[in-house]
Amino acid sequence: MGFFLETLFGGLMAGMLYSLVALGFVLIYKASGVFNFAQGAMVLFAALAMARFAEWFPKWFGFESLLLANLLAFIAAMAMMVVLAWAIERLCLSKLVNQEGITLLMATLGIAYFLDGFGQTLFGSDIYSINVGMPKDPAFILEGMFEGGVMVSKEDLVAAVIAALLVIVLALFFQKTKTGRALRAVADDHQAAQSIGIPLNTIWVIVWSVAGFAALIAGIIWGSKLGVQFTLSLVALKALPVVILGGLTSVPGAIIGGLIIGVGEKLSEIYIGPMLGGGIEIWFAYVLALGFLLVRPQGLFGEKIIDRV
Amino acid sequence: MDMTDINPAASAAAADSGRRFGDVILDLQNISLRFGGVKALTDISFDVREHEIRSIIGPNGAGKSSMLNVINGVYHPQEGRILYRGQERKRLEPYMAARQGIARTFQNIALFKGMSVLDNIMTGRNLMMKSNILQMALYWGRAQKEEIAHREKVEEIIDFLEIQDVRKTPVGQLPYGLQKRVELGRALAAEPSMLLLDEPMAGMNVEEKQDMCRFILDVNDQFGTTIVLIEHDMGVVMDISDRVVVLDYGKKIGDGAPDEVRSNEDVIRAYLGTSH
Amino acid sequence: MLYRENGQFKTSYAADQQIFPILQDRWAIGLLLLVAFVAMPLLGSEYFFRAILIPFLILALAALGLNILVGYCGQISLGTGAFMAVGAYAAYNFMVRIDGMPLIVAMLLGGLAATVIGVLFGIPSLRIKGLYLAVATLAAQFFTDWAFLRIGWFTNHSTSGSVSVANLNVFGIPIESPVSKYLFCLVVVCVFALMAKNLTRSAIGRQWMAIRDMDVAAAVIGIRPVYAKLTAFAVSSFIVGVAGVLWAFVYLGAWEPAAFSIDRSFQLLFMVIIGGLGSISGAFLGAAFMVLLPVVLDQLPHWLGIPISTATVSHLVHMIFGALIVFFLIVEPHGLAKLWSVGKQKMRLWPFPH
Numbered sequence: 001m002g003f004f005l006e007t008l009f010g011g012l013m014a015g016m017l018y019s020l021v022a023l024g025f026v027l028i029y030k031a032s033g034v035f036n037f038a039q040g041a042m043v044l045f046a047a048l049a050m051a052r053f054a055e056w057f058p059k060w061f062g063f064e065s066l067l068l069a070n071l072l073a074f075i076a077a078m079a080m081m082v083v084l085a086w087a088i089e090r091l092c093l094s095k096l097v098n099q100e101g102i103t104l105l106m107a108t109l110g111i112a113y114f115l116d117g118f119g120q121t122l123f124g125s126d127i128y129s130i131n132v133g134m135p136k137d138p139a140f141i142l143e144g145m146f147e148g149g150v151m152v153s154k155e156d157l158v159a160a161v162i163a164a165l166l167v168i169v170l171a172l173f174f175q176k177t178k179t180g181r182a183l184r185a186v187a188d189d190h191q192a193a194q195s196i197g198i199p200l201n202t203i204w205v206i207v208w209s210v211a212g213f214a215a216l217i218a219g220i221i222w223g224s225k226l227g228v229q230f231t232l233s234l235v236a237l238k239a240l241p242v243v244i245l246g247g248l249t250s251v252p253g254a255i256i257g258g259l260i261i262g263v264g265e266k267l268s269e270i271y272i273g274p275m276l277g278g279g280i281e282i283w284f285a286y287v288l289a290l291g292f293l294l295v296r297p298q299g300l301f302g303e304k305i306i307d308r309v
Numbered sequence: 310m311d312m313t314d315i316n317p318a319a320s321a322a323a324a325d326s327g328r329r330f331g332d333v334i335l336d337l338q339n340i341s342l343r344f345g346g347v348k349a350l351t352d353i354s355f356d357v358r359e360h361e362i363r364s365i366i367g368p369n370g371a372g373k374s375s376m377l378n379v380i381n382g383v384y385h386p387q388e389g390r391i392l393y394r395g396q397e398r399k400r401l402e403p404y405m406a407a408r409q410g411i412a413r414t415f416q417n418i419a420l421f422k423g424m425s426v427l428d429n430i431m432t433g434r435n436l437m438m439k440s441n442i443l444q445m446a447l448y449w450g451r452a453q454k455e456e457i458a459h460r461e462k463v464e465e466i467i468d469f470l471e472i473q474d475v476r477k478t479p480v481g482q483l484p485y486g487l488q489k490r491v492e493l494g495r496a497l498a499a500e501p502s503m504l505l506l507d508e509p510m511a512g513m514n515v516e517e518k519q520d521m522c523r524f525i526l527d528v529n530d531q532f533g534t535t536i537v538l539i540e541h542d543m544g545v546v547m548d549i550s551d552r553v554v555v556l557d558y559g560k561k562i563g564d565g566a567p568d569e570v571r572s573n574e575d576v577i578r579a580y581l582g583t584s585h
Numbered sequence: 586m587l588y589r590e591n592g593q594f595k596t597s598y599a600a601d602q603q604i605f606p607i608l609q610d611r612w613a614i615g616l617l618l619l620v621a622f623v624a625m626p627l628l629g630s631e632y633f634f635r636a637i638l639i640p641f642l643i644l645a646l647a648a649l650g651l652n653i654l655v656g657y658c659g660q661i662s663l664g665t666g667a668f669m670a671v672g673a674y675a676a677y678n679f680m681v682r683i684d685g686m687p688l689i690v691a692m693l694l695g696g697l698a699a700t701v702i703g704v705l706f707g708i709p710s711l712r713i714k715g716l717y718l719a720v721a722t723l724a725a726q727f728f729t730d731w732a733f734l735r736i737g738w739f740t741n742h743s744t745s746g747s748v749s750v751a752n753l754n755v756f757g758i759p760i761e762s763p764v765s766k767y768l769f770c771l772v773v774v775c776v777f778a779l780m781a782k783n784l785t786r787s788a789i790g791r792q793w794m795a796i797r798d799m800d801v802a803a804a805v806i807g808i809r810p811v812y813a814k815l816t817a818f819a820v821s822s823f824i825v826g827v828a829g830v831l832w833a834f835v836y837l838g839a840w841e842p843a844a845f846s847i848d849r850s851f852q853l854l855f856m857v858i859i860g861g862l863g864s865i866s867g868a869f870l871g872a873a874f875m876v877l878l879p880v881v882l883d884q885l886p887h888w889l890g891i892p893i894s895t896a897t898v899s900h901l902v903h904m905i906f907g908a909l910i911v912f913f914l915i916v917e918p919h920g921l922a923k924l925w926s927v928g929k930q931k932m933r934l935w936p937f938p939h
Contacts, residue, residue: 035716095915101715102661106858107914109851114907117900125896237723237847244720277735286724290709293721297713381805407807419802421795423863431788432795436807438788442816445787446780452787453599460598499806 006151007266013156015262016163020218021239022246022254023167024211029248030187031207032093035101037108040236041115042081042212047219047228048119049077051128070132074216081212082205084115089204116233125230130223134158159221166217167255170210174251179206187249241289247299257300261285330551331359334503334535335380340389342375342559349375350386353561355554357503362529362536364546366570367556368579373539374416376556377505380537381406381413408436412501414492416508416539422481426491429480430466433498434459466494470524486517493524503535504528510542518542522549547571555579604782621771626764634763637876642770643831645872648856649781649865650824655854656863657785658817659797660710664722665825665853667706667729670845672699672826673833674739677748681741688753688760692773692830699826700819702729707818711811726847733842749839766835773831777824782865784820793817794863855906859913861922870921878902 021039028036053073058064088111096107135154174180185193186203194200222232242261246253265281273280292299335357342350350372357363365373378384379391382401391398393409412433421429438459440452448456467476470490475483480491489509496504509525510518526549528534540546546553547567555563555576562575570576593608595601605611629638651665676695680686706725710718733739740748753760760769784790792813795803804810833840852875860871879902886893893901917923 035719092911092915099914102659103914103918105661105716105719106854107911109854110907110910110914112907113851113855113903113910117903117905117907121897121900121904125900240720240723244717248716279731279735282731283724283727286720286727290721290724293713293717294709297717383801383805403801403804404807404809407805413805415802419799419805421798421802423798424791424794428791428794432791432803432808433806435788435792435795440788442784442789442820445789446784448783448787452783456602456787457598460602464598495806 007270008263009152010156011263011266012259013153013160013262014266015259016160017218017222017235017258018239018242018262019255019258020163020166020214020221021235022242022258023170023251024214024218025239025243026246026248026251026254027170027207027211027214029243031183032186032204033101034093034104034108035248036211037105037236038088038112038115039211039215039239040233041112041119042084042215043219043222043235044228044230044233045084045115045119045219046077046081046212046216047130047223047232048123048128049080050074050216050220051130051223051228052123053077054130055128066131066133074220077216078213081216082209085205085208085212088208089201093204094201112233112236116230120230128223128228130220130228132220132224134221134224155225159225162217162221166214167251170214171251173210179203183207238285241285243299244289245292245299247301250299250301253299253301261288264288330361333357334359334394335537336390336392337380338390338392340376340379340386340391342372342379342384342386348559349384350379350556350559353389353556353559355561355564357535357537359502359535360529360533361551362525362538362549364538364540364550364553365556366540366543366546366553367562370558371556372559373556374507375559377413377507377537377539381411381505407499410499410502411505412496412499412503413505414489414496414507414509416511418485418488418492420480420488420492420495423479425477425479426467426472426483426494427460427463427476429491430463430494430498431459433495434462436499463498466497469497469527470494486513486520489513489517489521490524493521497528497532500532501534503537506536506538506540508539508541510540510545518545525549602786604786618775622768626768629764629767631763634767637880638767639763639770639836641872641876642767642774643828643836644853644856644876645869646770646774646777646831647825647828647853648860648868648872649778650821650826650828651853652857652860652862652864652868653781653785653793653824654817654821655857656861656867657790657797658793658814658821660707660814660817661715661719662722662821663719663847663850663854664706664725664729666845666847666849667722667726668699668703668822668825669829669832669849670729670733670842671702671822672696672829673840673845674733674748675699675826676830676834677750678739678741680750688755688834692827692834695830696823696826699829700823703818703822703825704815707815707822710814710818723847726850730842730846733845745841747839747841750834751838753834760835770831770835773827777827778865778869781820781824785865789813789816797863855910857920858910859906859920861920862918864919864922866925867920867922870925874921875906878905 021043024039024042025036028034028039050073053076054066054069057072057076058069063069092107092111093104096104135158137154138151139154139157140151174183182193182198182203183206185196185198186200190200193203218235219228219232222235226232238261239258242257243254244257245260246255246257265284268284269278269281333356337356338354340350340353341348353372353376365376367373375384379386382403382405385400393411421432424432438455440450440455444450444452467473470493472487472490472494475487480488483491493506493509506525510521513521522545525536525538529536538546538550550567552565553563553567553570554561555570555573557575557579562579563570563573565573593606595606600606605614625638647665647669650668651662654660654662672695675698676691679691679694680688702725706721709721713721734746737743740746755769758765760766785793792803792808793816795806795808796810796813796817800810803813829845833844837844856871856875857868858871859874860869861867879898882898882902882905883895886898913920
């Protein structure tokens, strides 16, 4: 039972990170109908920027404070994500308005390829570390209930708290601010929103910036845990089944979908994996999402898709 | 038929002279259709007789297009019976309706934008092509013969609709009026026994409307095709229809010959608003 | 002035329905085939066959298969690599497990195996569209990646995970030298390209395009969406599977599942987009572009005397491809093939602007 709970917690933590990336997907899809395949490349790009700036700034400006380096690197990386959002809107999205979903999807694949190459040309392609002072030692909880307690990683716990905070902040941003209201209006109907004077282009830049912010947070957490390297961009591929499961347009869907996939992956790897030769984590999420699609194409919380003639 | 035929007297005369109306070919009984909580059609019954031009009119949102979608299987009504050629029909997919000889055009043109005029009309004859995938891959024997035989038929339709000069143009590049014509051509290519036309004259100028009227009357006259027509232009409807059914808010408020419908008080109220 | 169709009147529909109705085009294609079949084998160097022509031909074939699905039928696939892998491993198993299995039969059986798997993963396309279908095909990709890595039976329990074939021959003629490999691929590619072209100009091709352009209207004129979509998946996967066999047997010789990873899937999709969605020649143009660009980028610094590391080159290739994808989607969704036909159109009218 203790082991089961450990696996469960591990799954929840991993799931929280999937949720973070999935959140970026959902935000962009809601606001612009773009299925953003480049979200993973954005995570990689942001993490690379963060890791390298934190390394370079102390050298360039001759200071030693790790906190200051991280802070400046964070600001610089975020600034880059905003510039990126602006560039994507300007050079790509604004020219593909009213195109079909498939075209937009393929365009984001192009963006993803470009970003992967661009990021590694700028920042290098080795493995870099991000040190933002995440606790590395494990903690034991529920020691009263089980012998030896249940081991959870403190790092994961902190990460989960950060992810949860981010979700709350985003929810508040959407519900309570003027910009958030404009975002929701755009999500509902581009043309109607435009006709009452909401600047579509600005909104898209904001959405992509917010998605960039989510990517940066995910990149920092993931990067400090596993190191920053090319494989980070594959995270997007993990988040894909999450959004399918949760529903493309639903923020809570992204969170719950992430948790389900995270837990499902870990549990299936432990309990079903050995029967099949192991390594089933790679496809488990996809097959789960695919099965789900066939039963409920709009996902857990998505809006029902109605074809009009 | 030339343009002088398009006036009430002439069409009334045609009706009086006992144009070959056959039996009831399509009988809709108590049809109700809902989308979630929204009622699109409520308890609608009417029939269509062979060889006639049957119009459906009504204000915007009355459920006219939904009615056509029910007839050719795009929507499935929750209640009611549909009898086609005397057979009660169960849940039927659109492609099966096409196989039973029901063709249609759409309110917003639904052509295949990436294909040429020729290919668009050729798709209308796909149902009749019987060669298998291997024969097509080799483009030999039956496959090639079929392509050529059907091409000849399609060229007849192209001649009929007077669109010879654009046959190889991608339809996306054609002006609106011509696109509507191509769409009619695609429907005709299937040699349907019943043709559903959803606002074939919307957005056209007078001249284009006259052309389209002529085509519709010719189709009805030459091929004996039964036509179910949705149209907003009352002049046209009253001119060319044999019988008219009037819908409002998903309910039937009138049904009968053009003159009867014109004098029906409910219909006048729906169109002109009430003055109590 | 040379490129004119004036005076070339068609007197029958058969003449009007030829693949190349214009006389000059027939000359050009004849010349191209002459160069490909005669001049190349006489003049090409070994490097040229190995590094450029053979991969170009095989990737063009795979792109052709993918283009039928994506370009003609409008169903997106991010799992092309998976279907190539199925073809390759199936053919490998037929070769290893059945004595005296001829290469061509194994190749076709590999294609059939890919067809079965392709149709299986195409079934979700009946219920889901666009983005969602992308996920279904990704599922195919990850599942086959895993299966060929972890299920020993597929690799004949090879300990290294890598499998290989040797002593290939067709009707007793050994396919070992670069020239013979090239000619073998060339013949296969020409045959499949011709058959694909025939399919796309027949009833079935029109069904695919109708489903692509507007599925509801297609159903209303009597096209069964189920049949149209699944045949597109079947034909596409068959061709892709055969390309997988060629890639593994002829180009690589020895391979592991990574040869058919998701990167391969993306690469092929990019070829189709850059070359031209919904065009047979587009697959060839896209493949040529995709094969040549890295080679040129690799050589360019040497010629110019600027030192660039291989890693940087590969990043540059990524950037250029990415940018080009976006460029083509915005400016010319029908890719290089469309640019080519626009050029031809201009030539027909030259020296007049219209």
